[in-house]
Amino acid sequence: MSLLRSARFPAILLLVAAIAGLAVANSPIGAAVLEFSATHVGIAGTAVDLSLAHWVSDGLLAIFFFSVSVELQFELTRGELRSFRRAIQPAIAAAGGVVVPIAVYLAVTAGSGVEAGWPVPTATDIAFALGVLAVFGRGLPASVRVFLLALAILDDIVGIVFIAVLFATDVNLGMLALALLAVVAFAILSRMLDTRARGLIAGALVLLAVTTWVLVLASGVHATIAGVLLGLAMAQTPALVVRHAIEPWVNAIILPVFAFMAALVPIPQVAASDLSPAFWGILLALPIGKVIGIAGAGWLAQRIAAGAGDQRLAFGDLLAAGALGGIGFTVSLLLADLAFSEAPFVRDQAILGVLAGSLIALVLAGALVSWRARHHRRLAATAAAEVPA
Template identity: 80%
Template sequence: MSLLRSARFPAFLLLGAAIAGLVVANSPIGAAVLDFSHTHVGIPGTAVDLSLAHWVSDGLLVVFFFAVSIELQYELTRGELRSFRRAIQPAIAAAGGVIVPIAIYLAIAAGSGVEQGWPIPTATDIAFALGVLAVFGRGLPPAVRIFLLALAILDDIVGIIFIAVLFATDVNFGLLAMALVAVIAFAILSRNLDTRARPLVIALLFVLAITTWVLVLASGVHATIAGVALGLAMSQGPALRVRHAIEPWVNAVILPIFAFTAALVPIPMVGGSGLSPAFWGILIALPVGKVIGIAGAGWIAQRVASGEHPKIPLPDLLAAGALGGIGFTVSLLLSDLAFAGEGLVRDEAVLGVLAGSLVSMVLAGILVSARARHYRRLAPTAPVESA
């Protein structure tokens, strides 16, 4: 289990699953696998009826967002983002890492009819970014990892807001209000987990979680928001224990399955007449936009905004920007949402995410390795801190 809690192995597992998805989709069994992923499975007696692919993106991925939100809750209350002074520098850098990729994407996609894909290159995949940092960053100062973690968390907040606000359709506010009531009940009950009635409380929490998911799914808001709300609402002590328990399952099962299904893209389908601006916009906006946006805004923030984070040299900010360009998980979900009714463009967007994230990974590996060597040369006899 310790291997699945590490930063390195889950990142390789996620990348391997995405590669496997591309290979399978473009193999002789690709058409059959794609047809199978569109098979609908419903819950008897309810209105829930989803394809297998949507059971992954609207079901399994809720658990991932639940775990992410528990981490968000901790960082916002006791961690790196617990005060304005601590959050200001990474917040400004994160803003640059959102605004510049959006500007690049819109500049490329202007007038093409695919402008709605602008949220896709704004995300940063925490698991992948920290995995690359762990592999290549031996010797980097802790300040770089802390800055990147705060940056990625803030990016996740932005991604969650985009999912909740931009991709809600025909919202049923009555069902949403009922879901809110279930979340409040979940929050209250979670504060009673250490009592003698713990087995009953756990059972009720599970029922409330499923109820919240069904209500959010039926309300027109994307179902992953149920995981976000539950993770933020749960009592912090029990929430951290739950996150520790489910982390190996998220890393070893949920994220690889999502990466595999999201990467089921037949590449020949996007050839012929040429790739759309959605592909090129994402491909360029992820590595280029993130590096320019994060490094530029981070450099400005250190000169105009006082904070509790130590100063980070510009080369380290460039490395952090490259790591921020690894969009992957949330970017793949945003691709699916932004082009839900346009299969071909959605496939091109997925390829753009995979290609842009791969470019960012390579660039980040080079920059992080160079900076790590630099710090090891500065202190050859000092104990090296693990990233």
């Protein structure tokens, strides 16, 4: 299990799953697998009647978002974002990492009719980013990892808000109100887990979690938001215990299965000039927009918001963080699917743009992180040599 809790292995697993999905979709069995993924399973005539692909993106991924929101709750209350002073610099950098990719995407797609995909290149895949940092970042100061973690979590908040606000359809306020009542009950019960009726309460919490998911799904809000609400509402100590317990399953099954299903995209047999502007907008916005936005805004933040005792990151470190932020992957794949759900051809090309853009960012991040790690190792070696015996 320790392997699945590490930063490196889950990122590798995620990449392999995405490559496998793309390979299968473009193999002789691709059409059959795509048809199978569209098979509906559930209770006919109700909201709980989803294709296998949507059981993954709406169901399994809700568990991933629960895990993310538990980490977010911790960081906001006891971690790196617990105070305004700690949060302001990564917040400004994250804002730059959202605004500039949107601007790049809209500049590329202006007048094309696919401008609705602007949220896609705003996300950062924290699992991938930390995986690259673990593989190539030996010797980097802890401040770089802390900055990246805070940045990625803030990016997750933005992605969650976009999913909740932009992609809700025909919202049923009654169902949503019932879902919120279920969340309140879940929050209250989670604070009673240290009583003698622990087993009964745990069972009730599972039932309330499933009920919340069903109600959010029926409300028209994307079902993954149920995971977010439950993760933020649960009492922190048991929430962290649950997150620790499900982490290997999220890393080994949920995220790879989602990556495989999301990457089941046939590569269009067209000339590069005939590819959708959505593809090119995402391809450029992820690696270029993120680097410029995060590094530029991070540099500015250190000059306008840094305290006297705050440790500043060198611009090279900010460039490396920006490249890591360009690895959109998981949430970007979900946003691409949601943004172009009514235009399958454009959606497939947007997903290809996410995969290609994230791969470019991954390679760039590997190079920049390696460069900065070597630099910091040299500094450490020089400092050690100068210490008197």
